[in-house]
Amino acid sequence: MSKYSKQTRFLVAIDCIIFGFDGENLRLLLIHRGMEPEKNKWSLMGGFVQPDESTDDAAARILKQLTGMEGVYMEQLRAFGDPKRDPIERVISLGYSALVDIHKYKEQLSDEFQPEWFLLKDMPDLIFDHQEMVQAALKNLRYKAALHPILFELLPEKFTLPQLQSLYTGVYDAEFDKRNFSRKVLSTGLLIRQKEKDKENSKKGAFYYILDKSKYKDKFQSFLNFVPNPDNFLF
Amino acid sequence: MSKYSKQTRFLVAIDCIIFGFDGENLRLLLIHRGMEPEKNKWSLMGGFVQPDESTDDAAARILKQLTGMEGVYMEQLRAFGDPKRDPIERVISLGYSALVDIHKYKEQLSDEFQPEWFLLKDMPDLIFDHQEMVQAALKNLRYKAALHPILFELLPEKFTLPQLQSLYTGVYDAEFDKRNFSRKVLSTGLLIRQKEKDKENSKKGAFYYILDKSKYKDKFQSFLNFVPNPDNFLF
DNA sequence: CCAAAAGTGTTATTTATACACCCATGC
DNA sequence: GCATGGGTGTATAAATAACACTTTTGG
Numbered sequence: 001m002s003k004y005s006k007q008t009r010f011l012v013a014i015d016c017i018i019f020g021f022d023g024e025n026l027r028l029l030l031i032h033r034g035m036e037p038e039k040n041k042w043s044l045m046g047g048f049v050q051p052d053e054s055t056d057d058a059a060a061r062i063l064k065q066l067t068g069m070e071g072v073y074m075e076q077l078r079a080f081g082d083p084k085r086d087p088i089e090r091v092i093s094l095g096y097s098a099l100v101d102i103h104k105y106k107e108q109l110s111d112e113f114q115p116e117w118f119l120l121k122d123m124p125d126l127i128f129d130h131q132e133m134v135q136a137a138l139k140n141l142r143y144k145a146a147l148h149p150i151l152f153e154l155l156p157e158k159f160t161l162p163q164l165q166s167l168y169t170g171v172y173d174a175e176f177d178k179r180n181f182s183r184k185v186l187s188t189g190l191l192i193r194q195k196e197k198d199k200e201n202s203k204k205g206a207f208y209y210i211l212d213k214s215k216y217k218d219k220f221q222s223f224l225n226f227v228p229n230p231d232n233f234l235f
Numbered sequence: 236m237s238k239y240s241k242q243t244r245f246l247v248a249i250d251c252i253i254f255g256f257d258g259e260n261l262r263l264l265l266i267h268r269g270m271e272p273e274k275n276k277w278s279l280m281g282g283f284v285q286p287d288e289s290t291d292d293a294a295a296r297i298l299k300q301l302t303g304m305e306g307v308y309m310e311q312l313r314a315f316g317d318p319k320r321d322p323i324e325r326v327i328s329l330g331y332s333a334l335v336d337i338h339k340y341k342e343q344l345s346d347e348f349q350p351e352w353f354l355l356k357d358m359p360d361l362i363f364d365h366q367e368m369v370q371a372a373l374k375n376l377r378y379k380a381a382l383h384p385i386l387f388e389l390l391p392e393k394f395t396l397p398q399l400q401s402l403y404t405g406v407y408d409a410e411f412d413k414r415n416f417s418r419k420v421l422s423t424g425l426l427i428r429q430k431e432k433d434k435e436n437s438k439k440g441a442f443y444y445i446l447d448k449s450k451y452k453d454k455f456q457s458f459l460n461f462v463p464n465p466d467n468f469l470f
Numbered sequence: 471c472c473a474a475a476a477g478t479g480t481t482a483t484t485t486a487t488a489c490a491c492c493c494a495t496g497c
Numbered sequence: 498g499c500a501t502g503g504g505t506g507t508a509t510a511a512a513t514a515a516c517a518c519t520t521t522t523g524g
Contacts, residue, residue, distance in 0.1 A: 004323065004324055007283045008285065008286045009244035009246055011239055011245075012247065012327055049245065049316070049327070050243065051243045054316050054317050054318055055314055079311060079313075081284070081289050081293075089238045092247055092284070092327075160503090162502080177488075179489080179505070179506080183505095183506095184486090202502045203497085204493070204494045204496095204504085205494080207504090228487080414477085414516085417478085432476095434522095434523095437474070438473090438474065438476095438521070438522040438523045441476060460512095463514075
């Protein structure tokens with residue numbers, strides 16, 4: 001069959017907005033851009049879609065290339081399609097937002113990119129429209145996390161309620177009442193308390209919890225209202 | 236400056252998922268596809284992104300081409316990037332979801348495409364992955380409308396509460412209690428009651444309402460919980 | 471006068487919020 | 498024994514859900 005011969009073709013890229021949580025703060029993984037223009041400036045990890053891979057596959061490939069991680073939570077944000085967003089040549093970029101357990105991240109794999117985990121408050125200037133992508137991803141993260149149990153993707157298998165709460169605190173840059181927070185979280189039935197405690201962060205020690213995986217899958221899309229008055233935080 | 240010369244370029248298309256409300260039911264605007272392959276089969280309105288337009292501009296252009304309408308509510312859904320989704324050649328398509336006032340739609344403009352407004356329940360087979368796009372758009376619409384006052388985009392300037400309720404009924408394919416519904420809707424403060432009534436649909440007549448435009452803009456992103464137990468409807 | 475759709479109010483239940491004290495431990 | 502952070506309970510307010518009768522009017 002013939003092709004759509006008269007139409008213009010475009011470069012299509014993926015840019016990954018990769019979030020992690022260090023136990024205290026939300027962080028974003030950035031790299032030194034390896035190619036001109038703006039070589040060595042800070043940038044999101046990205047790459048071009050290849051001829052025979054789906055855009056989702058491309059995103060997974062690019063994430064793996066940087067982090068060594070597979071099977072990570074990732075969702076497409078949207079296309080960024082301003083014709084002038086890349087000064088070299090028009091590139092339509094698909095933003096993909098990823099949530100990773102920062103502790104599973106393998107530093108050594110990615111010497112080539114000299115990646116660093118930046119605090120959100122503390123980000124360098126980024127190339128092109130990457131700042132806009134980060135803002136869109138953060139907004140989306142806050143939106144989703146207010147309604148769905150998505151932030152667990154950022155935690156290790158075992159975690160404590162104080163850790164979970166400080167994750168929410170970091171994401172929303174707001175304090176929550178710990179009594180109400182723990183009641184709400186536990187009422188979802190998603191968490192299973194372990195017998196061991198984390199004694200590293202306090203003398204008394206805080207119980208570890210793990211996710212009930214099957215309930216997590218079931219309820220992943222439910223409206224759970226983790227955040228009181230989400231209006232206050234999102235806009 | 237040189238280009239990213241070694242990379243493959245792709246066709247990038249827009250496909251518009253256009254919703255309307257006829258006063259009774261939610262409908263979708265489909266066309267007869269004008270080009271091979273699958274010429275004359277039913278399809279979403281689409282077209283290729285052009286060299287110097289943003290993807291958002293392309294979507295607006297394509298919507299206007301079919302409906303004659305501008306300034307319509309439109310949002311990008313996501314990219315559909317399966318390499319085999321179009322059998323002729325790889326095309327990465329961006330789905331854009333539009334909500335239009337079906338009464339402002341100008342039939343005559345679009346003879347070329349022989350468009351028709353289909354009931355959702357009653358849709359023909361569509362080309363490529365357009366069915367998947369429609370499902371994604373519908374899911375997104377239900378999701379958003381459960382939280383935000385988005386369905387007003389489908390109504391004419393003046394509308395009655397029974398009309399509004401039947402819109403929600405149509406979108407969710409579910410009945411709502413009219414006492415609770417009207418209390419909830421009016422409590423948002425978004426509606427201004429008019430002095431006239433619509434006497435076409437009942438003997439008693441139902442008051443017309445209009446949107447308070449400034450409050451609408453303010454509250455567009457607020458969480459208003461229009462739909463009770465949205466979990467029940469979305470998944 | 472009656473059928474048909476519009477409009478409105480109350481109560482019970484659930485959910486959200488605000489708030490303060492005791493517990494366990496390492497030092 | 499005390500400072501530190503972990504853990505829990507209760508009372509009030511607000512939101513939601515369930516439910517039924519009156520009003521208007523065209524025919």
